[in-house]
Amino acid sequence: MSLVKEFNDYREKMNDVILEKENKTLKRFFSLDHQAYAEGALPVKTKELMGLVASMVLRCDDCIKYHLGTCYEIGVTTEELYEVFSIANLVGGSICIPHTRRAAEYWEELKSS
Structure with a gap:
């Protein structure tokens, strides 16, 4: 199973589990x-890159x-x-390098799907 499919399937499954409990605070969050990521004074693209x-x-x-x-x-x-x-590595320091590696791997998988 691809990294992308595995992540999306798990995320969807567990979000469903969480939201079906009808916890008002979690649903509001x-x-x-x-x-927060909807179009506004800042475009969606900018908000996603900031995120x-x-x-x-x-x-x-x-x-x-x-x-x-x-x-x-x-x-x-x-x-x-x-x-x-x-920017993330500049702000976060070398501790971000392993996350950059995994992010690059995931991006390559997205591009190949």
């Missing part, structure tokens, strides 16, 4: 997260994969992505 940088600096591989998937869907180029990687 999921909604707020979705709304990717933050995810890399915070070292959240699941978040990185999510933002990479969305970036791929909205047409972010490889050149743009690697500029994001450079």
Whole structure:
């Protein structure tokens, strides 16, 4: 199974499990997260790239994969992505390098699917 399919299947399954519990706070948080990345004063592309940088600096591989998937869907180029990687590594330091490797691997998988 591909990295992308495995991640998306697991994410969808577990989000369904979480949301079916009808916890109002969690449902509101999921909604707020979705709304924050909608078109506004900043375009969606900018928000996704910002989310990717933050995810890399915070070292959240699941978040990185999510933002990479969305970036791929909205047409972010490889050149743009690697500029994001450079900012994340500059801000986060060398601890971000392993996450950059995994992000690059995931991006290559997205491009090949």
